[in-house]
Amino acid sequence: xxxxxKTNIFFSLLxxxxxxxxxxxxxxxxxxxxxxxVDDDVVxxxxxxxxxxxxxxxxxxxxxxxPAESVLVPQVLERLIxxxxxxxxxxxxxxRISDEEVTQxxxxxxxxxxxxxxxxVEDARQSGIDLTSLRQQLRNEITINRVQERAVxxxxxxxxxxxxxxLASEEGQQWSSPDVNLGHILLPLSxxxxxxxxxxxxxxxxxxxxxxxxxxxxxxxxxxxxxxxxALQGGDLGWRKTTQLPSIFVSAxxxxxxxxxxxxxxxxxxxxxxxxxDRRGGGEQIVQQHKVRxxxxxxxxxxxxxxxxxxxxxxxxxxxxxxxxxxxxxxxSEDIGTALGGGDLGWSLPxxxxxxxxxxxxxxxxxxxxxxxxxxxGWHILQVTERRRQDFSDEIxxxxxENIIRRRKFxxxxxxxxxxxxxxxxxxxxx
Numbered sequence: 551x552x553x554x555x556k557t558n559i560f561f562s563l564l565x566x567x568x569x570x571x572x573x574x575x576x577x578x579x580x581x582x583x584x585x586x587x588v589d590d591d592v593v594x595x596x597x598x599x600x601x602x603x604x605x606x607x608x609x610x611x612x613x614x615x616x617p618a619e620s621v622l623v624p625q626v627l628e629r630l631i632x633x634x635x636x637x638x639x640x641x642x643x644x645x646r647i648s649d650e651e652v653t654q655x656x657x658x659x660x661x662x663x664x665x666x667x668x669x670x671v672e673d674a675r676q677s678g679i680d681l682t683s684l685r686q687q688l689r690n691e692i693t694i695n696r697v698q699e700r701a702v703x704x705x706x707x708x709x710x711x712x713x714x715x716x717l718a719s720e721e722g723q724q725w726s727s728p729d730v731n732l733g734h735i736l737l738p739l740s741x742x743x744x745x746x747x748x749x750x751x752x753x754x755x756x757x758x759x760x761x762x763x764x765x766x767x768x769x770x771x772x773x774x775x776x777x778x779x780x781a782l783q784g785g786d787l788g789w790r791k792t793t794q795l796p797s798i799f800v801s802a803x804x805x806x807x808x809x810x811x812x813x814x815x816x817x818x819x820x821x822x823x824x825x826x827x828d829r830r831g832g833g834e835q836i837v838q839q840h841k842v843r844x845x846x847x848x849x850x851x852x853x854x855x856x857x858x859x860x861x862x863x864x865x866x867x868x869x870x871x872x873x874x875x876x877x878x879x880x881x882x883s884e885d886i887g888t889a890l891g892g893g894d895l896g897w898s899l900p901x902x903x904x905x906x907x908x909x910x911x912x913x914x915x916x917x918x919x920x921x922x923x924x925x926x927x928g929w930h931i932l933q934v935t936e937r938r939r940q941d942f943s944d945e946i947x948x949x950x951x952e953n954i955i956r957r958r959k960f961x962x963x964x965x966x967x968x969x970x971x972x973x974x975x976x977x978x979x980x981x
Contacts, residue, residue, distance in 0.1 A: 584980055585981055586977060586978065588631050588635060589976050597630065601629075605773075609773075614769050614770060625782070627981065632971075637693060640694070645696050650924035651906075659688075703956075706963060708952055713951045713955070717951050730790060730791075730826060731829070732803070733786060734786075735781075735785050735823040736778035737754055737776070737777060739969075759811065762811045768811065769784030778965065793954050799822070799824060806824070808829060812825075837899075838938070839937065840936075841937070843875060843876070844879070844933075845875075845878060846928050855929075858929045862930075862931050866921070876893065879893030899949045899950075906924070
């Protein structure tokens with residue numbers, strides 16, 4: 551049993567013991583209790599209540615129609631169960647998110663909101679979320695994303711022939727594809743679903759479609775009924791290139807005008823409904839490329855995070871003092887694939903590196919040496935030796951095509967994988 555589950559169960563027993571110890575005339579004290587057993591872990595009522603309260607507050611602020619508690623609570627509990635399953639898998643896989651990564655995530659979030667970190671933390675505090683809780687929420691989100699990347703990407707294979715076929719298609723030749731702002735509802739079906747279950751889901755998706763045709767609020771129905779990861783955000787997928795959508799969505803979206811909802815779409819993950827909120831045209835695809843090299847060091851049992859960063863600070867000082875970057879990379883870098891080449895990563899392609907790396911790469915001056923920074927792979931310093939802006943070369947086109955295919959397969963496989971781990975788990979709901 552995990553440390554978390556042991557602590558929660560101990561806490562419940564402690565509260566129960568305190569209640570027995572009180573005089574009979576004492577005022578009744580509500581006790582926390584288990585609402586779901588998830589393998590060797592548990593979800594507590596207090597956790598569920600807090601998440602429901604947070605969602606209600608968010609919906610009120612966004613002026614979204616709020617579903618009944620009887621509808622929302624099971625939906626939120628199911629999301630907590632899936633989160634617990636993924637966090638437990640991360641623990642077994644040895645995934646650890648450093649404090650530095652959480653801090654970087656907070657800085658990116660604040661920047662996206664056009665705030666300082668202090669302003670964002672204050673907004674969270676006024677919503678009842680202290681700094682410790684905010685950092686833990688971000689740590690959990692990063693952890694779940696990391697688990698999904700590892701688990702789902704292993705299920706995806708993209709052949710050269712697939713890339714060739716995409717580039718030869720009419721869609722692949724239309725690089726200036728429009729952006730679409732979509733809403734999404736998924737009614738999931740497992741691969742081994744019975745005919746009765748399939749018929750039941752088919753009937754439900756038809757009913758939802760009719761409600762939407764009669765003016766029902768899409769976001770409210772998504773919160774109440776969707777099984778997708780974006781359900782509690784009202785099914786909002788945000789702005790996406792049509793070429794980044796799962797292939798089964800593309801033809802349906804092409805037929806929609808803003809404000810319209812698609813007919814039900816069947817996939818291996820279940821039934822989907824899409825709402826097109828808006829569409830906007832693309833433009834000429836010019837990208838800025840960076841010719842970049844780096845040195846990577848990884849913390850380990852012997853070398854701590856602080857020691858690793860200090861070593862890189864020393865190497866940076868040596869380079870600034872005249873030492874050769876490539877020679878230091880060959881001697882010390884722990885990126886096996888690039889060390890022998892002096893840390894050379896070549897010309898960057900859009901989306902090639904993790905966000906932390908791309909942010910530093912895009913912000914420093916040419917030939918400058920970055921301060922040490924942390925990514926999921928370890929600690930880096932990098933140098934951009936050249937920059938250029940150009941239209942798609944053959945190499946960039948192929949990478950873009952591969953990224954598009956991978957994104958489509960990832961979205962499809964992610965829902966199937968989540969359904970599989972849910973079906974394989976022992977879950978006992980005690981509501």
